[in-house]
Amino acid sequence: MTMTPSPRPPRRALVLVLWLLALLAGIAVIARSHFSTDLSAFLPASPDARQQVLIEQLQSGVASRTLFIGIDGADGATRSTISREMGRQLRAGGLFDQVQNGDHSDWKDAGEWVFAHRYQLSPAVRPEHFTPEGLRNGILDTLSLLGTPAGNALRPLLERDPTGEAARIAEGLIPATAPRTEGGVWVARERERAVLLASTRAEGGDLDAQERAIAAIHSAFAQAQRQAGDKAGTARLLLSGTAVFSVQSRASIEKEAIHLAVVGAIVMSLILLAAFASGRALVVALLPVATGVVGGTAAVSLWFGNVHGLTLAFGSTLIGETVDYAIYYLIQARQVGAQGEPGTGWRHWLRVHWPTVRLGLLTSVVGFAALVFSGFPGLAQLGVFSIAGLVVAALATRFVLPSLAPDGATGQGLRRHLARATGVIVRTLPRLAWPFAALGVAALVLVLWQGNHLWRAGLASMSPVPKAAQELDAQLRADIGASEAATLVVAFGGTVEQALQHAEAASLRLDALVNEGKLLGYDSVTRFLPSQRTQAQRMAALPTAEELRARLPEATAGLPLAADRLAPFVEAVQAARGLAPITHEEVRAGTLGPIAGALLFERPGGGWAAMLSLHTPPDFRHATVADALAGLPEVVVVEVGEALADVYQRYLHEAFVQVGLGALAVVLLLAAWLRSARRLFAVCLPLVVAVLLTLGGMALLGMALSILHLVGLLLVVAVGSNYALFFDELQRTGHADEDTLASLLLANLTTVVSFTLIAISKIPALSAIGQVVAPGALLALLLSAAFAGGWRGRRGLAG
Template identity: 30%
Template structure:
């Protein structure tokens, strides 16, 4: 009969469950609080406001911008197909902008080119004008007599020296994209076809809960509509990557959870042969609910990767009822409440040991580990509460029917262990061989920390992005230079110094191109110096003899030189205005706290190793390599997580000493330590690297190993019944984590494999634990 306290426990649990359900429903009031933003799972660097602004500018295209290329079949109108696509995007309501036509204001462009001639003049031509104006005049004279080399938006009679033409060339974006005056679009040639560029901005962020999926559906419909007329569509953008990642994570969590649940149902029905045994799944549901609600409460949302890993909590959460129900194999008169009283100390100690490990991981600076630790800790607490407080009330009149073959298997395994234990010489040889094999496997183990392990994008998306880069010639990279200086002029000088080093990389093919503010405008002091020099040259007709020899009157040249000398210098802020400054506008971060700041972005980088040395080209230059920083953070966090877990072992040892005694502590901890070592060796032999997530999996293995060892040590209802409970728990855990090993996301697959190996080795070593009196 249940005690008065036991009669109250179900009521308190139901009240707590109602509160948990209410909180979960309130958290979903504005939709499912599920995030697909990978950056939420990585540490955020502690940086100043200027660098944060720079990183936000770099991140913005990934969050909202899409780039598309449209090509009609041979002889077709690609511009018309691109305009149809832009029209469909505008009508969908998903896009804030969708641009095909480039509205070039020629009058404004001419005016800006004439006003910005000195500011836009490339460094080589500026230096030639200063050092050898006669050589410049000779080159310009050759251009003037060649009608094909002197064409420009600005008429020759307004630009005798060709400075506006040089400025126009400096404004061109480079790459393979060119402005087609016939259609008013940007066109690139590739694969024997003309591709028209379409640029769009989504209304919602790529990491909003539902927006990416709607954008992906819209683009699929657009591709079908264009294909009907024979046109091809290539699209790349953060929204598509987020939609694919979210869809894959949700699908994997669904089928992993579904197959695991089906397997666990089968195990329960086989082992206990009663339909009511399926109530053992209730702690799983409560655990998943508690973990999800806790994550949303702490972090504001739960990430899809946490959901995928959380789906595997099914196999761990069901361990609590499995140990309790498994005692029916050694208790012919099994009753719910009395059986719970006998296993409650072991369940509680196991829970405490597991929580110590998760709490330790929650203090790592890595949000991915922190969120998973919070989810797992809250989930285990919920599953424990359901098992201890509610299940006995539901199963008060439940009478399990143990499956005899399972008991016979456990008894046979224990007899085999006893026979081996009696052959000490053989055990010693086996131990030496096992140690050697384990050491050899660990020696083969490699360490890998790479952000790309977190990504598993569909091949068609990657192929489209690659094709767009190859056709347009633009392949942006995540690395960039942040340049700071006391004022805008010095900023431009420092960027020019970095540009010289980058030009060498471009010349050797290690870099495709780059964007720098110094390409758009020169320092005002340099503009004034050039203006003064041109004013002086207005009185030196001999310097312009090459041009006068082809018929240009020197009076016209003198007039233009004096007009150039009178041009006011162009400021950096002014240079960013209008269409001409659009390409460089995001690079200018403005002035704050007494310094000017700007970026240099890179395209088609093939040798990242050279960037660190280039950053030394000028003072105030910082190489920002977020992916590289994250990889280094992964390594540091992996070490820190291992240290914290070692500390948790010490805490667990102290807890076991206080509850079960010192003799029990080292026996129990030997199981997870041996399982972890064997798992590391197995990973080495399988050619799998040790990653941050496989380490996290092995840390979870330590909690599972402690759990198995405690129940084998206590041997409630006999060793065979305890082993049956462990086997049932191991089967359910393997069903969950083993399936993670086939995930398409490398980090999750690595995690699942590590846990599956660890559970298998924990099951292998746990039966060797014996109470001190039997040792």
């Protein structure tokens, strides 16, 4: 007795088990993955010196760890009470290395340390400062301050510090743009608002830690508000800073990704359910989509060690293409002809249609492969995600779907209507081939005329931070008097000592700008941690006790401060001569340690960097500082806006090159496969015109295009190549069965709908991709039908 071979795919159980194991492994990788949202992922992996400074600051610099806090509402006394209590709680919580709100009760130790080391820290300590004339000038300056508000603090120190070194150091440490003090805490200069500034211990890139710090601020405010009584009920907490933006962006991207996935799945399910009239077919159709998203995310995590939020959200865009594979199979694998044996539809699909789907997949992979080698990690992640997701989805379609639905989706649903609609399209549109071609030429002229102006959107266009949040951030920075963030000045060195010496050299030139009124001031670690060389010079300038006693009578002649009252001063100078040099380790271990850590830090690649934070007047010009510091070794001046613009232009140029190389690779692949110049032209023409018409439409609408619009164009080619190849197959065989026509229209419908949902997303980066792919994919189908008119009169399309 002979046994009839099973019509089902061989090794069905093995295929399903392997697929489930792979899916579970991918989910396990994703569960342990680290997700980030900072835009530094879209900065170059091999930056120049200026870009490296920018990247370091975005990833771990003080700017990435600083939070700006405001308290609005209630009355002034209540706001002050809340501010003091919040400051106390946040300092005790351990999540912040510094919390400043004008309450100096915790700075007593720092003040005593500065006073004890005043002769090592004061920039006035030079040999001429201790001549009779220099001493007299210093004493006169100190006496003149006794009648000011600071006089009460200076009077007890007069006999020990008559030359005012402590006052001079304090003046340098207090920012020129510091907020005013009211009720013992900081308040905004132009608003009824208490303000605080806090720096987290965790790096800016540790978003989980930043989220905990932000939650601690909200908790501290709520508790302080309760303790302040009934009057505090109207108080309102304001919070901003880079960390706030990053955490909010992550939450926004995650929320939007889930929203898009849910809405997209519902809409897609309704379309597929109507098309297949089968719940089972619907579930089977979504399996390659889920497999592709899991595979793409896991591949990025394994390759890069983290997954950017935009990459994860980009997964929703794969629904538009990966579901096409399932649609092609479920519709095209139905039993063909009267001789068809039940359970063999998958064999027919593998023999007739799989080669075309496989070629479409290869063109997509080749196109996206160019992004993998990008010098921008974010762009490389999109490339890896796309390739892995598409390949995994295609493999699931090729091996898993035949095991679950050997004859595809046997229910009719709307397929017959879809086939008829497609038949009308393919019989009608070829008459418009020349008008479409003319429109393509016109679009090309418009795009070339617009040139670079068309691609004028910047790196910030990918940020999901709303305008209102940016305006609040600017307000709080101004209220607190934060240093000017648009210009970065950094001194480098292989050691701490070298970095400090280079920072001191920069400080001398910045001092000149302050004296000229071109700068209000600046912050530098060298104010409380001078280089060893500078400390040695200052110690060498201190006179002996005998020399100082001999000079004081002449210096104090005729002054209300007699020389015989200054014995404590002589003793202090003598004691200072025996002090050990201040070291980096000593400062880091003290109260000033957090400030030192913010301004002096070890670089990720080795060496040290000292940051000089500028306080600028309203008419400040970046070129003023750049020109003043020009020529100094190991000192870099970065204009953040200009640096970001340079990075983005490099980013855009590289992306154009890579997309161009990807397009060339696709053409070469098609040429090798089709082996016909005519067929190659027929496949490529609708894709080229679809891209041109999409760009032309955006140019007419005045849209500013970004790098992600360019990625969207690559997706148009990836999706559209499937349509063009199927029409090429129909033209070659001359047979257009209902199932193939229905699968093309349904696949296009799901793609356009999914990308339309993405186009209205609140995340600008996703919206940019959807704005391109939704119209581009529709045009790709219509143009493929229009330019494939050479076979419309053949059999299969006569009616």
